[in-house]
Amino acid sequence: MFKLIRQEIDAMIARDPAARSRMEIALCYPAFHAIMGYRGTHWLWQRGFRVTARFVSQIFRWLTGIEIHPGAQIGKRFFIDHGMGVVIGETAEIGDDVTLYQGVTLGGTSPSVNSDGQRGLKRHPTLEDGVIVGSGAQILGPFTVRKNARVGGNAVVLSEVPEGATVVGIPAKVVRQEADDRFCAYGTPIGDLPDPVARALEELGREVKDLRDHVVKLEADNAPVGAAGDVVADKPRIVASSE
Numbered sequence: 717m718f719k720l721i722r723q724e725i726d727a728m729i730a731r732d733p734a735a736r737s738r739m740e741i742a743l744c745y746p747a748f749h750a751i752m753g754y755r756g757t758h759w760l761w762q763r764g765f766r767v768t769a770r771f772v773s774q775i776f777r778w779l780t781g782i783e784i785h786p787g788a789q790i791g792k793r794f795f796i797d798h799g800m801g802v803v804i805g806e807t808a809e810i811g812d813d814v815t816l817y818q819g820v821t822l823g824g825t826s827p828s829v830n831s832d833g834q835r836g837l838k839r840h841p842t843l844e845d846g847v848i849v850g851s852g853a854q855i856l857g858p859f860t861v862r863k864n865a866r867v868g869g870n871a872v873v874l875s876e877v878p879e880g881a882t883v884v885g886i887p888a889k890v891v892r893q894e895a896d897d898r899f900c901a902y903g904t905p906i907g908d909l910p911d912p913v914a915r916a917l918e919e920l921g922r923e924v925k926d927l928r929d930h931v932v933k934l935e936a937d938n939a940p941v942g943a944a945g946d947v948v949a950d951k952p953r954i955v956a957s958s959e
């Protein structure tokens with residue numbers, strides 16, 4: 717039990733650049749309080765104390781601003797940075813080493829009762845190990861976000877996300893593939909921070925190449941042709957419009 721708590725705290729220190737000590741996590745991190753609360757309410761839920769579990773869960777929601785349904789299944793070393801506004805639904809499943817930022821919803825889009833009156837259907841997403849979900853993202857429906865995938869801030873995810881993919885936008889689309897299993901704060905790959913000067917030079921290089929290709933094509937189009945239709949000039953030339 718203490719080993720598990722220690723693991724949770726250490727995972728938070730490792731993943732939050734602002735965290736300095738275990739004491740700071742234990743006293744100041746709503747995510748730590750919410751997750752500890754969830755571990756207790758899930759225990760009650762599994763043993764059939766459903767109303768008590770929901771009631772205690774509501775107290776933790778008032779205290780932390782994080783709503784985790786006691787029926788949800790959550791793996792080890794789960795971290796919610798900042799936390800306020802996070803909602804995790806009853807049938808959500810979360811693997812190990814998953815990170816959420818504030819304002820994330822793991823929500824449903826369909827009712828829990830089907831047309832035959834059958835209750836308890838899965839209606840919330842499954843997040844596999846190592847997934848990182850940016851602030852304000854909404855993941856809605858009973859599909860899977862595969863291992864080490866990253867969801868951009870404010871994305872609305874409505875269908876399965878492949879392993880290692882980064883998705884952004886509404887509805888979310890893949891913009892990057894093959895993230896590895898190393899954690900990177902905010903989902904932004906280490907050593908791959910956007911450098912505006914490098915990007916501008918890259919863009920300039922692409923434009924110069926396009927222009928060069930265009931000039932070569934124009935020169936080839938304007939080259940004089942021989943009787944048999946062959947190009948006779950050593951080098952093609954451009955005919956000015958005033959000629």
Ligand SMILES: CC(C)(COP(=O)(O)OP(=O)(O)OC[C@H]1O[C@@H](n2cnc3c(N)ncnc32)[C@H](O)[C@@H]1OP(=O)(O)O)[C@@H](O)C(=O)NCCC(=O)NCCS
Pocket residue numbers: 798817849850851866867868869870871882883884885891892902903904905908910
């Ligand atoms: C999605 C994310 C993980 C991608 O990081 P990345 O792999 O470094 O990707 P890039 O920054 O190179 O972006 C790739 C493309 O997606 C776009 N993009 C990135 N994040 C986006 C977002 N949240 N919404 C819409 N588009 C986004 C970029 O503009 C870029 O588009 P382009 O190729 O047309 O220029 C990151 O941008 C993100 O949103 N992280 C969550 C951060 C967060 O929640 N912080 C809160 C901390 S309190």
